[in-house]
Amino acid sequence: xxxxxxxxxxxxxxxxxxxxxxxxxxxxxxxxxxxxxxxxxxxxxxxxxxxxxxxxxxxxxxxxxxxxxxxxxxxxxxxxxxxxxxxxxxxxxxxxxxxxxxxxxxxxxxxxxxxxxxxxxxxxxxxxxxxxxxxxxxxxxxxxxxxxxxxxxxxxxxxxxxxxxxxxxxxxxx
Amino acid sequence: xxxxxxxxxxxxxxxxxxxxxxxxxxxxxxxxxxxxxxxxxxxxxxxxxxxxxxxxxxxxxxxxxxxxxxxxxxxxxxxxxxxxxxxxxxxxxxxxxxxxxxxxxxxxxxxxxxxxxxxxxxxxxxxxxxxxxxxxxxxxxxxxxxxxxxxxxxxxxxxxxxxxxxxxxxxxxxxxxxxx
Numbered sequence: 512x513x514x515x516x517x518x519x520x521x522x523x524x525x526x527x528x529x530x531x532x533x534x535x536x537x538x539x540x541x542x543x544x545x546x547x548x549x550x551x552x553x554x555x556x557x558x559x560x561x562x563x564x565x566x567x568x569x570x571x572x573x574x575x576x577x578x579x580x581x582x583x584x585x586x587x588x589x590x591x592x593x594x595x596x597x598x599x600x601x602x603x604x605x606x607x608x609x610x611x612x613x614x615x616x617x618x619x620x621x622x623x624x625x626x627x628x629x630x631x632x633x634x635x636x637x638x639x640x641x642x643x644x645x646x647x648x649x650x651x652x653x654x655x656x657x658x659x660x661x662x663x664x665x666x667x668x669x670x671x672x673x674x675x676x677x678x679x680x681x682x683x684x685x
Numbered sequence: 686x687x688x689x690x691x692x693x694x695x696x697x698x699x700x701x702x703x704x705x706x707x708x709x710x711x712x713x714x715x716x717x718x719x720x721x722x723x724x725x726x727x728x729x730x731x732x733x734x735x736x737x738x739x740x741x742x743x744x745x746x747x748x749x750x751x752x753x754x755x756x757x758x759x760x761x762x763x764x765x766x767x768x769x770x771x772x773x774x775x776x777x778x779x780x781x782x783x784x785x786x787x788x789x790x791x792x793x794x795x796x797x798x799x800x801x802x803x804x805x806x807x808x809x810x811x812x813x814x815x816x817x818x819x820x821x822x823x824x825x826x827x828x829x830x831x832x833x834x835x836x837x838x839x840x841x842x843x844x845x846x847x848x849x850x851x852x853x854x855x856x857x858x859x860x861x862x863x864x865x
Contacts, residue, residue, distance in 0.1 A: 528741040529843050539836050540843035562800040563780050568706050569773020572743040580781040596770050599742020600750045604762035607751040610736050617860035623735050625854035628825040632832025634812045639837035645801040658806030670706040673803050680799015
């Protein structure tokens, strides 16, 4: 139990480190660790948890709380959440106060240009991972396409798109 | 040191923590701090956003920490971060409890699958939108495509993929002597 809690904390600390370019980029590695490696939850539950985190306000990496809760109840949720948000937040606070000086260094600008495409590539991989688990037949593919089109028009807020997907899934007996 | 009182920082950030649903969560911070209140200038916001993309950790909470630090020093950073994470954490904890303890009725399970599929469409469009504005030039496109291929279809461990592409990308984008 203690060993598994330590593994849980360590895993989410690690996942927070590789959140380059937003939480979505960490999704492939998160699935690999929490589903395939440590079996804290099934692939189906993981996708449901990510969808719930999209329906929840705040950062989508709150999915850590969902996984932690499944693995070890309240303590697991607390530990996974702290590991995900606290160390990186501390680092950010420290660096943010020095950033004005650091920015004058030419490599700071280069690093920013270098990391942007890596972040985007990782986000695309996150889309791929979620798509493999969440789109498995004709109706689910249609819901994904319709949701994408609805969002693309910018007429519908994201939360409305996600909820409408739920209604369609219910109607289609997905 | 601090520009804005702590309790005002906490209230404004907590409101964002409670209402920022869906994609483009930076937009909520931008709207509240730059557009509506002029607490932060646009260029300061862009600097903090860039910083959070470089640093490890979830970008949205890190951005709240960085902006909180700008507005209220160390305490601003602490309360800014807590205020955007905690409300959602409590909501998701309650939802997790319902999901695992009560379980889903068959109807709800179908609905969850529908939301899961809709999320795929959502993240696809959000990623494509960011890529179309932020990917400039063949170097950036190559690095993004290589990263995707490694982590996505080829199932290479993310850390290994990052270790492979970061040196290549840094070299491609290395500082060049500018006529200044």
